[in-house]
Amino acid sequence: MNPHVPGFFVEVLAAWQFVGNAITALNKVDVALLGLDSDQIKQIDTVVAIFNKALSRAQCIFDAAGQLYADRDQDLLVAATIRLSQISNEEVIIKFKLRSLPADYAAKTKELREKMFSEAEIEKIVTKPDAEMAECAKALDDLTAESKKIIVFLGDSPRYDTAILNSTKVFDVLEVRNALGLHATIAR
Known part of the structure; x- marks a missing residue:
């Protein structure tokens, strides 16, 4: 067993x-x-x-x-694990950007005010970060959803149903690893 x-x-x-x-x-x-x-x-x-x-x-x-x-696809399991790590790194970067956008906007507008630009001129020069912040929030949601799918896949032993990985980037990671000649060396 x-x-x-x-x-x-x-x-x-x-x-x-x-x-x-x-x-x-x-x-x-x-x-x-x-x-x-x-x-x-x-x-x-x-x-x-x-x-x-x-x-x-x-x-x-x-x-x-x-x-x-x-018979599990060990290369796919490695690719899924790598993608989870990548997601974690991407989340850190996006969260930092999300926290930085309002401060960057405030610093730029303050600098322009100090240089005597009007509010109308500042609005033309500096874009409010709302749209970019919304994009970041959506990207985080997408990464969270992808992460959950990968975790479900990794927990789907012994079947490892690859359909679970639809709309994830795991197959992209696998393709790159295969192109580089990298293969899993997990003991059976």
Whole structure:
């Protein structure tokens, strides 16, 4: 079994363990001691057969999950991790710019006032930062949304559904890495 199987697979594991314990317990039933007749023994055998079938299905799920994990695209996982780091850096830059814009605007207008420019002249020379601040806020929202998608993708083990990465720049990072001949060296 693979330790990298969240969600549904954890539930399957719990059921698998429960059913396995039930089979063990049923196999230990001393039918002679309990005085069970042949119909009751057949019922126990039927339940054990049903539980064994459930165990077999659960094992198939575990095997499929393990194969999905073994076949994961390690280069894509590295690209996703790199993109998360890039997003973090981009957010720092945008937040700094967002904080700087009002102060820069105030400094420029103050300088022009000191040089005796009128308010009308200042408005023609210096643009208010409102539109640029709105662009920065939207860029931060977009980066946050992209980051969330990448985190969901990275948590989607063992499937790693690439559709989650639509509208992210992870594939761009992967393309650059591939063009440079950089490939993951993660141990399987």
